[in-house]
Amino acid sequence: MEKFKExxxxxxxxxxxxxxxxxxxxxxxKDVKLLITISNNIDKAVKLSIMAFLRYDWLYxxxxxxxxDFDARLDLFKKISVNRYGFKLSDIDFAxxxxxxxxxxxQSPVEFIKNDKxxxxxxxxxxKSIGYEDVKGYVLKAKPxxxxxxxxxxxxxxxxxxxxxxx
Numbered sequence: 001m002e003k004f005k006e007x008x009x010x011x012x013x014x015x016x017x018x019x020x021x022x023x024x025x026x027x028x029x030k031d032v033k034l035l036i037t038i039s040n041n042i043d044k045a046v047k048l049s050i051m052a053f054l055r056y057d058w059l060y061x062x063x064x065x066x067x068x069d070f071d072a073r074l075d076l077f078k079k080i081s082v083n084r085y086g087f088k089l090s091d092i093d094f095a096x097x098x099x100x101x102x103x104x105x106x107q108s109p110v111e112f113i114k115n116d117k118x119x120x121x122x123x124x125x126x127x128k129s130i131g132y133e134d135v136k137g138y139v140l141k142a143k144p145x146x147x148x149x150x151x152x153x154x155x156x157x158x159x160x161x162x163x164x165x166x167x
Contacts, residue, residue: 004059007052008149014045015139015146022139026132032113035135036105042138043102046095049145050074053081056152070099085148094141104128 018041026034050073057063063080067073074095082089101120105111110121117129 004052004055005153007048007055008146008153011045011048011052012146012150014041014048015142018042018045018142019139022132022135032116032118035118035130035132036111038135039098039101039105039130039138042135042142043098046098046142046145047073049142049149050077050095052149053077053085053145057081057084071096087144091141091144094138098138101128101130 018038021034021038021041026038047070050070051066054063054066054073054077057080058066062084063076067076074092078089078092081087082092104120104122108120108122110125112119112121114129117131119127119129121127
């Protein structure tokens, strides 16, 4: 029970940080490198929120085990949880996209800024660029996840009472 609450709170914190950096900090400093930091916060928020949804399903014995890696979690979320929580598959496509951006960023030998976009070079110098509008879209797509989690946290009597399967 406490683990679910913790996941929701940390996920909300990452999204709040990303939102603040995107709408308050970035317009002031205009540093394109900040876009990758914002994307990292969004990535963490989305991964934690998917984990929280799966944890919630585990608490209610809808799933037996939560996978260890993100791709398996995302697949399980698509199969089990998407319809239950009122999402469409197209609503969560960005989760894999933002994960791939962060993986490419970590493995990238070269990164640079061009035309107000952060450009990541990967796999024999293929390029992936992200700009302000891209990151803004990720934030807007991540908000419904966190909002739905916070509503579950507030409204579920099992969570509020602290009873359940435990951590």
